[in-house]
Amino acid sequence: MSDIVRAILKINPNAEVSVNANDINQITWHSGTTPISEADIKAQLSAVELDMALESLREKRNILIAETDFYALGDVTMSDDMKTYRQSLRDITNGLTTVEEVNAVSWPTKP
Numbered sequence: 444m445s446d447i448v449r450a451i452l453k454i455n456p457n458a459e460v461s462v463n464a465n466d467i468n469q470i471t472w473h474s475g476t477t478p479i480s481e482a483d484i485k486a487q488l489s490a491v492e493l494d495m496a497l498e499s500l501r502e503k504r505n506i507l508i509a510e511t512d513f514y515a516l517g518d519v520t521m522s523d524d525m526k527t528y529r530q531s532l533r534d535i536t537n538g539l540t541t542v543e544e545v546n547a548v549s550w551p552t553k554p
Contacts, residue, residue, distance in 0.1 A: 449494070450487035454479050489542075496545040497536060508532050511553070524554035 445465040451458050458476045463469035467485070472478050511529055514521045531551035539545050 446488055446491050446495075447484060449491040450484045451479055453487045453490060453494075454483060492542050493540070493545070496542045497539065500536060500539075500545050500548060504532050504535055507550075507553070522554065528552075528554055 445462050447462045447465055447467055447470070448460060451460050451470075455476070458479070459473035460476060461471045461473065463471075467481055470478075508529060511525060513519060514525050514529075528551050535548060535550075539548070
């Protein structure tokens with residue numbers, strides 16, 4: 444899905460639209476969808492970029508948490524260091540409001 448379509452769907456989740464070559468000047472509105480101004484779409488693009496960066500960050504975080512899930516089984520005693528590591532991973536997206544902040548995340552070290 445193109446960034447432009449994502450921006451449109453942030454404004455109108457029910458929009459039916461197609462975009463040729465990810466070009467904001469080549470939007471086709473379908474099924475009576477009310478067109479959205481170019482300015483309004485462009486205003487949402489930074490939010491879309493942040494959403495995509497956070498999505499990527501969460502995917503990596505989820506993999507790292509999954510790699511340690513066996514420590515959470517009932518027959519395994521999880522160390523305090525591992526509990527802290529897993530909590531740090533869960534909290535890694537807290538307070539991130541820009542793509543730059545997402546890109547600058549420091550990953551905790553696995554014990």
